[in-house]
Amino acid sequence: MIRVDKVTKEYRTDHTAVRALRGVSLEIRAGEFMAIAGPSGSGKTTLLNLIGCLDVPSTGEIYIAGEAVSGKSRIELATLRRQKLGFVFQTFNLIPVLSAYENVSFALSLLGVDGRELRERTLRALKEVGLAGLEKRKPGELSGGQQQRVAIARALVKEPQILLADEPTANLDSDTGREILDLMAALNQTHGTTFVFSTHDPMVMELAHRLVMLHDGAIR
Amino acid sequence: MKFLLSLAWKNLSRYRRRTTITAVALAVGVAVFIWMDGWLLGAELESRRNIIWYEAGAAKVLNQEYLEQIQNLPLKQVVEDAAGVERALASLGLEATRRAVFSGELFLGEGSLFVKAVALDPATDGRVFRLQETVRQGRFLQTGEPETLLGEWLARDLGAAVGDWVTVRARSRFGAFQTLDLQIVGILNCPNPVINQGTIFLPLDLADQALELEGAVSEIALAFPEWQEPEARLGQIRRALAGFPELAVADWQELARDFLAIAEGKRAGTGMLLLLIFIIAAVGISNTMLMAVYERVREIGMMRALGMRDLSIRLAFLLEAGGIGLIGSALGLVLGAALNWYMVRWGLDLSAFIGDMQVGYRVHSVFRSAWHPQALVGAVVFGVLASMLISFIPSSRALRKRITDCLRHV
Numbered sequence: 001m002i003r004v005d006k007v008t009k010e011y012r013t014d015h016t017a018v019r020a021l022r023g024v025s026l027e028i029r030a031g032e033f034m035a036i037a038g039p040s041g042s043g044k045t046t047l048l049n050l051i052g053c054l055d056v057p058s059t060g061e062i063y064i065a066g067e068a069v070s071g072k073s074r075i076e077l078a079t080l081r082r083q084k085l086g087f088v089f090q091t092f093n094l095i096p097v098l099s100a101y102e103n104v105s106f107a108l109s110l111l112g113v114d115g116r117e118l119r120e121r122t123l124r125a126l127k128e129v130g131l132a133g134l135e136k137r138k139p140g141e142l143s144g145g146q147q148q149r150v151a152i153a154r155a156l157v158k159e160p161q162i163l164l165a166d167e168p169t170a171n172l173d174s175d176t177g178r179e180i181l182d183l184m185a186a187l188n189q190t191h192g193t194t195f196v197f198s199t200h201d202p203m204v205m206e207l208a209h210r211l212v213m214l215h216d217g218a219i220r
Numbered sequence: 221m222k223f224l225l226s227l228a229w230k231n232l233s234r235y236r237r238r239t240t241i242t243a244v245a246l247a248v249g250v251a252v253f254i255w256m257d258g259w260l261l262g263a264e265l266e267s268r269r270n271i272i273w274y275e276a277g278a279a280k281v282l283n284q285e286y287l288e289q290i291q292n293l294p295l296k297q298v299v300e301d302a303a304g305v306e307r308a309l310a311s312l313g314l315e316a317t318r319r320a321v322f323s324g325e326l327f328l329g330e331g332s333l334f335v336k337a338v339a340l341d342p343a344t345d346g347r348v349f350r351l352q353e354t355v356r357q358g359r360f361l362q363t364g365e366p367e368t369l370l371g372e373w374l375a376r377d378l379g380a381a382v383g384d385w386v387t388v389r390a391r392s393r394f395g396a397f398q399t400l401d402l403q404i405v406g407i408l409n410c411p412n413p414v415i416n417q418g419t420i421f422l423p424l425d426l427a428d429q430a431l432e433l434e435g436a437v438s439e440i441a442l443a444f445p446e447w448q449e450p451e452a453r454l455g456q457i458r459r460a461l462a463g464f465p466e467l468a469v470a471d472w473q474e475l476a477r478d479f480l481a482i483a484e485g486k487r488a489g490t491g492m493l494l495l496l497i498f499i500i501a502a503v504g505i506s507n508t509m510l511m512a513v514y515e516r517v518r519e520i521g522m523m524r525a526l527g528m529r530d531l532s533i534r535l536a537f538l539l540e541a542g543g544i545g546l547i548g549s550a551l552g553l554v555l556g557a558a559l560n561w562y563m564v565r566w567g568l569d570l571s572a573f574i575g576d577m578q579v580g581y582r583v584h585s586v587f588r589s590a591w592h593p594q595a596l597v598g599a600v601v602f603g604v605l606a607s608m609l610i611s612f613i614p615s616s617r618a619l620r621k622r623i624t625d626c627l628r629h630v
Contacts (some may be wrong), residue, residue: 054525054623075529082527089627093522097230109223110528154526 001194002028002051002162007060009046009217020046022217023060028196030161033188035197035208043217044198045166051196052085052164053077065161082110086155086193088165092147094139094154100126100146101135104153111158125157126150128190129183145176149183156187162194169201181207224532228539232547235512242508243548246607249501250552250599251559253494257599258560258589260490262567264483265590267582268472270412271479273350275582276472277317277441279454281305281461284468286438290475293323293336295393298436299467305440308460314453315347315443320427322438324390326420328378335374336419337388339427348443351408351421358382358406361423368402371416372409380404388420392431400430412582479582498606501548506610509541513614520618521626530619537615538608545607549600557596563589 004026011018020043028034028051036044049055050062053069062069064084072080081087086107094103105122113121126135129149139147148168155163165184169177185207188195197204205211213220232239272278282290286297299305302318309316320339325332342361346352351369352360361367368388370380380386381404388400402422410416427433444453457469473480513520523533567588581587618626 049624052525054627078524078527078529080527081525085527087522087525089522089525091518093518093627095227095519095522097234098227102226106223107526110526114222 001030001032001065002026002196003063004028004047004051005061005063007047007050007057007062009043009050009055010058020217021050021057024214024217024219025060026212026219028162028194030194031188031192033185033195033207033209034212035199035204035210036212036214037199037205038214039200042214044200044214046217047214048164048166048196048198051162052087053081082158084161086158086160086163088148088151088155088163088168090167090170092139092144092151092171094147094150096139099136099138100131100142100150100153103139103150104157107154107158121157122153125153128156128187129153143176144172145179148172148176148180152180152184152187156191156193159191160193162196165195165197167199167201168197169199169204174203177201177203224536224539227536228543231512231536231540232543235508238508238511239544239547242504242544243551245504246501246545246548246603247551247555249494249497250549250603251556252497253599254553254556254596255559255563255589256490256494257592257595258556259563259568259587260483260487261592261595262563262589263581263583263587266411266588267479267483270410270582271476272472274354274410274412274415276475277348278444279442279457279469279471280475281309281440281442281457281467281469282438283466285466287468287470293321293438295320295322295391295431295433295438296395298393298433298438299440300436301464302435302437302440305461305464305467308463309440309442309457312453312456312460313445314457316440317341317344317348318424318437318440319345320424320431320433320436320438322390322427322431324388326378327387327389328380328384331378333378333418335388337390337427338419338421339424339431340421341424348441351410351415354408354410354415355406356409358404360406361421362405363423363425365405365423366400366402366426367405367422369406369408369421370404371419372407373413373416374418374420375404375407382407386420388422390431393433393436396432398430400426414582476582483581498602501603502606502610505541505544505548505607506613508544509537509611510614512540513537513611513618517618517621517626517629521621521623521629524619524623524626533619534612534615537611541611542604542608545604546600548607549603552603553596553600556599560589560591563587564591 004024007021007024009021011020024047036047038044050057056070101122104125105118108118108121126132129152131146131149169180172180181204184195187193281299283297283299286294306316318341322337323334324337326335342363356372361369368386384404386402386404388402390398392398454469454471461467520533567586569586
C-alpha cells in the first residue's frame, strides 16, 4: 500500500540545516492500524506529512498504491490527496463557520459528489462517529472529542485508502482520547481503511497493531 | 461552486464588524462617485443648454478674423452682407437672427464699468435665443427705441432699476467714440450667469445707426432643429456659404471653449478625487482581506491537505472579497442614488457662492444633477471587481506557503 524508500528530509534555515529524517525505509500494508511513535523532534510528523504528500522528501522515494510520489505536480498531488488520503489533525482544523454536516460534506463536494448521495453519505459518516442529531452544530458548539469525531467523519466520508492522523488524541483528555481511538479501531475493522498515526501517547501505542519507533529521524 | 459561494457568504458574517466597516468605506466611495458624477453631468448638460439658449445659439456665422479675435469683440471684422447670408441659409430651413456685439463702458450715476453689449433684433431674436422668457422686471426690447436690458446681478451691482437711464460709451465700426443714452426697460434673470453678470442688450437698429454698422453685424446666430447632430449641419452651412470666403461657421462648442476646457479640467480634478476615495476604500478592503487570509492560513492548509485545488481556494477568497464589494457597492448605490435623486429633484443652490465669481459652468444658482445609468452600473461593477482583484495578492501569498507551514501557522 505505502512504501517509504530511504527517505531523508532536511530543513534549511538561514544559517543551519536540520536533518529531520535520515534514510527512513518502511512498508505499510493495506488495512494496517499503525502508529509512528517517538519523542518530540524525532521526525514522526515529518514522516507522516511526507506519506500524506503534504511535503516532499529531500532524497528517497515514497510509493502510494505502487505510484511514486516525487515528480508529481501540485495539481496531481492535490488529486492524490483528495482521492486516496484522509487526514485527522491534532487541532481538528474544522472550518468554524460551517456546521458539522457542512464540514463533513465539504470533503465529499471536493470529489464532485452532490445531491442525494452527498447528503446520505454525510449523514451516514456522522452517524458512524456518533454525532447523529448534532449535524447542525458548529465546531464552537461541540466539545473537543465531538470536534475530533467530526474530523474523523470528514476524513472517512470519502472512503480513503489511507487515513493519516497526526497526534489525534493530543488535545483531548484521556477518556475522550480513548473513545476516539476505539472509534478509529472500529472503523479500521469495519471499512478496512489503513490507519497511520503519529503519536507519543502510550495509549495509542498500546492500541496500535504495529508500532514504528523513530529516534533522531531514523527508525530504531 | 455552490459550496464556495456558501463558504464565502458565511465567512463574511464571521467577521461582521470588519466586513461592515469595509463595506461602509466602499459604500461611501461609490456613493460619492455617483453623486459627483451625476452633479457634474447635470451641470454640464444644463450649461450646454444655457449656452445654446442664451449665449451662442447652436452655431454662428461670423467673419473669420472676428472669430480669431472674438475675445476683443472687434467691430471692424463683420458680416457685411447679412441679408445675403440669410438668403443663402434659407434653403436649409434654419432659424437665424442678427447680432452686433461690442464692448463698452456703462455709466450710471457716478459709477461706470465695462460690459459686453449685445445689439439684437427684437423681432427675430426669439427664433434662436430664449432671452425674452427671462425678463423678470419690465419688458423686452422694442425696435427703434433707446432702451436696454440688464442682467439681474449687473443691475444689483450698479444699483440700477427699471426706468433708470444709463450711458454706454463705445467705439464705432470705424473707431470713433460714440455714446448712447439708454433707458433700462427690463431686468433679466437668466439661468446663464455670463448673461446675468456683465452683459447688456439693446436694439440692433439703434446700434447700427450709432456705431456706423451700415447693415453689417458681428454674427448671425443659428438654431438647429436638432442641435445634437451639429457636424452634419455645419457641413451643410459651410457648403451653402461657399460664396462668402471671408466668413466662418462656429458651433457652440467652439464658441464656448472656455466652458469645455473648464468642464474637462473639473472632470479630471474630480476623477483624481474619486480615485483617492477609491484608493482609501481599496486599502480598507485590502486590509480586511489580508487579515482574513492571515487568520485563516491554517484553514487554507487544511483545505489544501484535503485536496482542494489552489484555484478553488483562490476563488473562495475572490468570492468573499466580491461579497464585500457587492454589499459595499449596493449600499453605495442606494446612498448615491438617494443623494442623486435629491440633487435631480431639488438641486443645490450655490448662488451665494457663484454670484460674484466665474465657475465656468453656465449654471445660474441651483445646480441640479442628472441621472447617468452607465455610472451607476459602472460604480457597482468596479466596486465588486476591484474588491476581487485586491484579494488576489494576500490569497496568492498564502498559497505560496508550503502546506505543512500553513498547518503549523498559529
